[in-house]
Amino acid sequence: MATFVLLVSPLPHVVRKRLFHFLSESPLVAKLAYGVKIAFIFITILFVDALQRMWRITAEADLTKSQQGTADVRAETNIAARKFYAQRNVYLTGFCLFLSLILTRTFYILLDLIHTQEEYAKLKQSTSGKSTGGDQTQQIQELKAKLAAAEKKAADYDIVKKQAEQNAKEYDRLATEFNAKTGNISDKRRD
Template sequence: MTLYYTLVFVLLMVEMVSFFFLVTPLPFNLRRRLFHFISTSDIIARTQYTLKIVFVFILILFIDSVNRVYRVQQDVIASNASGTVITTGTDRTEIQARKFYSQRNMYLCGFTLFLSLILNRTYVLVVDLLAVEDKLAAMKASAASTAADSSVISSKNEEIATLKAELKNKDTDLETLRKQCEGLSAEYHKLGDQLNAKESLGDVNSKKDL
């Protein structure tokens, strides 16, 4: 395997590891910090830009490998059509080797390009999922705060209702006490009038005795 196809194979292994890392379940806080670092790091941004250029070269290699596979197939078809039969083992081995290497390079470049698309889409989906989870956490916190406020308001309303009931009872007791005071005052005036009448009658009798 030539050097550039070896680098393509290494890149394919890196993509596979990155893909398994993306789909691995991690704690929410750790995953959020990690993806925040990836999305804000200058080094990661430069690496992504470099990889885009590398994938352009891989696309060129993929087109070249497809062309080589097509030419090998055309050579085999042309030899069969002309009636030339490959009898020696060396020629047959050479044809099979050319076909094998061209197909291997085509599959290698094709899988690398295909996995890069899957990796990019998976990354976007994970970032969107983290954003949705952040919104959900914020909504839960807002709902909990609203529920706490409503519970506080409900407790305050209950307290106000209790105070109103107590105030009403106090007003009732005060009205009862006022009526009792009025009754006692009337009774006191009545007794005072009776006492004054008795004293007046006693003075009249004493004068008669004199």
């Protein structure tokens, strides 16, 4: 429990980084973790044994209750005590296993958090290290100028296109008017 409180306590970033660096890369801690893993294997075996014992004692208690005989207070007390001890062992070993899973997962989540914070600090430093003021401002101005020139060309193209359409309509109108005054009938194939 103390390990969990130490892991999730609000430590400064530098202290937490050194602590987790020590815990994750120290050969002494690695040997200790290896021994703890072996201990948790034994706790798992004890958990399975406690479960089997609890089921067996529960079955004996049910069998004793179902038999209609003389009720012996000492036998009932003995069965109740054995049942209590078996349940206690299941809860203790189960809690130890659950706590080991929580500690392991919390450790790796916090280790990932520290690595992410380090990468963020590096990225922030590399972006602030570049001369963002001069180079990027100049690039932005050049791109804005190119965009304005492209928009002006597009507007000029639209104006020329409209003028060409209007000239073609006016030419057709004048040609029709001229043919009507001179009396010439326009032959589209020869024109």
